[in-house]
Amino acid sequence: MKILIADDDTEYCQTLQELFTRNGWETIVAHTTIDALNQLDRHYNSLDLILLDVEFKGEERTGLDVLVYAQKRYPLIPVVMISGYGTVETAAYATKLGAENFFDKASMTASKLIEMVNSMAIHRHVVEEKDKFKFLADNGIIAQSKAMLEVADAILRVARSNLNILITGETGTGKRLVAEAIHRASPRCKNEFVSVPIPSVNSDALFTSEMFGHKRGSFTGADQDKRGFFHKANNGTLFLDEIGELLPINQTRLLVPIEERRYYPVGSLEEEKVNIRFISATDKDLVAAIKNGTFSSPLYYRLREFEIKIPPLRERREDIKLIAQYTLQSQLKETGAQNPRGFTPSAIEYMESLDWPGNVRQLINTVKQCTVIASGQFITKADIIKVLDQRLDQAEEQATAASRENGSLKQARMSAESEAIKAALKETNGNVTRAAALLGVSRETLYSMMKKSNIDPRQFRT
Numbered sequence: 001m002k003i004l005i006a007d008d009d010t011e012y013c014q015t016l017q018e019l020f021t022r023n024g025w026e027t028i029v030a031h032t033t034i035d036a037l038n039q040l041d042r043h044y045n046s047l048d049l050i051l052l053d054v055e056f057k058g059e060e061r062t063g064l065d066v067l068v069y070a071q072k073r074y075p076l077i078p079v080v081m082i083s084g085y086g087t088v089e090t091a092a093y094a095t096k097l098g099a100e101n102f103f104d105k106a107s108m109t110a111s112k113l114i115e116m117v118n119s120m121a122i123h124r125h126v127v128e129e130k131d132k133f134k135f136l137a138d139n140g141i142i143a144q145s146k147a148m149l150e151v152a153d154a155i156l157r158v159a160r161s162n163l164n165i166l167i168t169g170e171t172g173t174g175k176r177l178v179a180e181a182i183h184r185a186s187p188r189c190k191n192e193f194v195s196v197p198i199p200s201v202n203s204d205a206l207f208t209s210e211m212f213g214h215k216r217g218s219f220t221g222a223d224q225d226k227r228g229f230f231h232k233a234n235n236g237t238l239f240l241d242e243i244g245e246l247l248p249i250n251q252t253r254l255l256v257p258i259e260e261r262r263y264y265p266v267g268s269l270e271e272e273k274v275n276i277r278f279i280s281a282t283d284k285d286l287v288a289a290i291k292n293g294t295f296s297s298p299l300y301y302r303l304r305e306f307e308i309k310i311p312p313l314r315e316r317r318e319d320i321k322l323i324a325q326y327t328l329q330s331q332l333k334e335t336g337a338q339n340p341r342g343f344t345p346s347a348i349e350y351m352e353s354l355d356w357p358g359n360v361r362q363l364i365n366t367v368k369q370c371t372v373i374a375s376g377q378f379i380t381k382a383d384i385i386k387v388l389d390q391r392l393d394q395a396e397e398q399a400t401a402a403s404r405e406n407g408s409l410k411q412a413r414m415s416a417e418s419e420a421i422k423a424a425l426k427e428t429n430g431n432v433t434r435a436a437a438l439l440g441v442s443r444e445t446l447y448s449m450m451k452k453s454n455i456d457p458r459q460f461r462t
Contacts, residue, residue, distance in 0.1 A: 002026040002046050003117065006036035006066065007053040007082065012105070016051070016113075023114055033061040037069060044074045049117060052099075054083040054090060064094060071098040080117065082108075088297060092287045095307065107301050112163070116305060119161040132156070139181035141174055142326045145316035151178065154308045159185035164258070166243075166303050167281040169310030172359030172437040175281035176241060178308060183237040188277055191236035196229050198242045199432065200461060207250045209266050212257070218267020230263055234274040242433065243303065244284030244295065251296040258302045278303060283433070283443060313356045313363065320352045323360060327367040328379070340374040346381045358437030365438065418453040421446070422460075430461035 003020060007013050008031050017027045028043060030036035033056050040050070050070060054063045067079055081094040081102035091102040101116065108116075132152040136143050143149075158165060159182050167175045176195070183193045201210040208214075213228030229238060240246075246254075257263040262273045280303045289295035313320065324343060332338070343351075356362050369387045370379045424435035435457070436446040450457065 001048045002028065002043065003049045003051060004028045004030065004036070004039055004043065004047055005051045006030040006033075006039075006063065007051075008032065008056045008059075009053070009084070012084075019110055019114065020117070025117075032056060033059055033063070033066050036066050040066075040070060040074065044077065047074075047077050050077055050079045051117070052079055052081055054081055054094065054102075064090075064097060067094060067097050067099055088287050088290050088300065101306055103305070104301055107298075112305065115161050116163055119158045119163060119306065135185075136181070139184060140177050141181065142323045143316070143319045144322050145318045147311040147316045148319065151308060151310060154306075155181050155185060158182065158306045158308075160187060161306075162277055163305040164278040164303050165280070165305070166286075166300075166307045167279065167310065168286075168307060169281075169283060170312045170357075170359055171283045171433045171443055172356075172361035173283075173310040173312060174360055175283075175310060176239070178310060179237075179239045179241075179279045179281060182279060183239075183277075186237070186277065188236050192233055193237045193239065194229050194233040195239045195241060197431070198240060199245050199457075202245060202247055202250060204247070204249060207247075208253060211254075212263045212265050212272075214266035215268045218265075222267070226265075228265065230257065230274055230276065231272065233276050235276075237277045237279055240278065240280040240303075242282060243280040244282035244286055244289060246295075248294070248296070251299045255296070255299055255302065258299070280304075313359045317352050320356075320363065321348050323363055324348070324351055324367050327364050328371060331368055331371045335371075337371070339377050340371060340379045341377050343379045344381065347379050347384055350381045350384055361434065361437045414453065417449060418455065421449055421453060421455055425455070425457050425460040428460075430457045430459070432457050 001024070003025050005013050005016050005020075005027055006029075007016075010031060013029045013031065017029060020027050028039050028047075030039045036052070040047070052063045052066055052070075056062060063081060067081065070077060070079055075098070078100040079098065081091060081099045082105055083091060083102065084105045091104075094102050103113070103116065129149060132149055133144060135156070136148060136152050141148070141151075143151075155178065165179075165182060167178050169175055179195075180193060183189060196211070201207055209219075209222075209226065209228065211228050212230055213226045214222050216222055216225050258278055261276060262271055264271055286295050286300055286304075290297050290300060321343075328340070328342070332341075351363070358365075366384060366387050367379070369390075370383045373386060374380070374383045420439065421435070424438045425432075427438065428434035432446060432450075433443055436443040439446065449455075
């Protein structure tokens with residue numbers, strides 16, 4: 001295997017050369033952007049990977065220019081960006097331009113670098129598309145789009161490594177399913193996949209005990225020893241769901257345990273060491289959160305050694321029909337019903353025209369409700385409209401009735417909105433993300449609505 005290392009730091013290049021050579025790689029080095037472009041044009045047929053610095057001192061052209069050229073001329077060669085002093089924003093921009101990954105020189109150890117580079121290049125062998133879609137389906141991800149084919153590629157490429165993975169995407173896109181698929185495809189598959197819903201453990205008093213465990217008598221109410229999530233996930237995978245909600249104080253508490261895989265249970269002087277693979281998920285823009293000071297840059301780099309972005313349903317409309325049909329058949333099999341047997345053409349066309357703000361989760365919930373209300377052999381466009389408008393109709397009815405009583409339409413609407421939020425939170429056991437999907441709004445909008453109505457989602461959790 002052959003790698004092109006393009007960096008103006010000659011000592012760093014030499015260090016990388018020696019490292020890769022010891023691990024069986026053939027290397028080519030370029031210290032200027034012009035040399036990098038020439039080497040790329042000369043060796044593109046045999047290159048497995050490009051390791052490319054962001055900045056080249058004294059040059060007008062940057063590594064980003066080389067990246068754009070490589071993506072345009074040789075899109076099948078993966079590019080990993082490296083930086084000694086680049087910003088998170090620059091690195092994130094590089095991934096938007098097509099870079100497979102980026103890392104900070106100061107925070108990436110030699111072993112992690114080798115692991116990441118191997119995960120980029122070693123799985124470039126051809127796997128048939130049907131096998132990739134079958135892999136997704138076997139893990140509960142129903143798709144036939146090119147966008148999801150790229151997600152399958154990313155999962156299969158990184159699963160066998162130990163890199164920490166950040167999964168990003170809007171609410172309802174299936175981030176947890178992707179995390180589970182990574183675990184099942186990894187060497188850790190025979191050990192635990194431990195899921196931690198961050199909002200449920202995010203209080204200052206609860207977090208360390210839940211994550212790291214505690215010793216008996218370490219605080220009031222600790223009447224026995226407790227093992228935390230870290231202990232349970234040893235030799236397996238720890239999934240940190242909704243990581244963007246993590247309080248700053250708890251972000252600090254995670255830094256050393258994630259970096260060094262060691263921690264102290266609350267009230268204990270004995271250090272515990274673990275072998276854990278961390279997978280995190282968020283629908284928030286963490287780069288923006290770092291910029292406004294609400295998320296830790298060091299924690300971001302520790303959690304994001306590789307990123308998988310899941311596209312929203314509106315960007316893969318060719319999957320809508322397949323998901324709807326699969327959901328319908330699953331629902332009929334589960335209930336033993338015979339009807340409805342399918343969808344009318346206008347129903348399919350209508351579903352494919354919608355933006356689905358709650359993404360796959362909202363589509364699945366809609367189809368399930370349609371199987372209950374549909375009166376004929378097929379689900380119609382009218383059935384879908386009825387289900388989607390049902391919550392809005394209920395809220396309007398409540399608003400109208402309340403307005404007759406107190407004469408305040410604004411107050412009535414607020415009351416109806418509050419009741420709809422409470423019903424959604426009750427249905428989802430206090431899960432704000434799922435409740436937002438049910439209501440057809442973003443999670444940020446729902447948080448704003450809850451604050452206005454003085455609703456605490458924790459009171460709906462059991």
